[in-house]
Amino acid sequence: TVGYAFIASGPGFSAKIKMMIGLEIKTRKLIGMKVIEQLETPGLGTKIEDDKFRNQFVGLDFEPRIEYLKNKTPVKPNQIKAITGATISSVAVVKAINNRIKVVIGLIEWKGY
Secondary structure, three states: OOOEEEEEEEEOOOOEEEEEEEEEOOOOEEEEEEEEEOOOOOOOHHHHHOHHHHHHHOOOEOOOOOEEEOOOOOOOOOEEEOOOOOHHHHHHHHHHHHHHHHHHHHHHHHHOO
């Protein structure tokens, strides 16, 4: 098994944000993140779909939990930079991913995959 893909979702600023997440268990890294549904504020929260934000999740360590930083450059392999003016949307993405990873890892390790 190369990795696992699953849906993560959670409340955003305007409505639920739904994402497809890929992760690799052996390296404990995200393969990537793609927003598949969102109704965030145009020009602000919608930036969660932009490559600049999404690419931060490629190769990101998910242990310990993914962290977001406001107005700072990430220095740890589990940190991303929140979108200026759209912190709520950025935080919503990180929380949804962290919450779902916890469940998925629990299921994978419980089943012995």
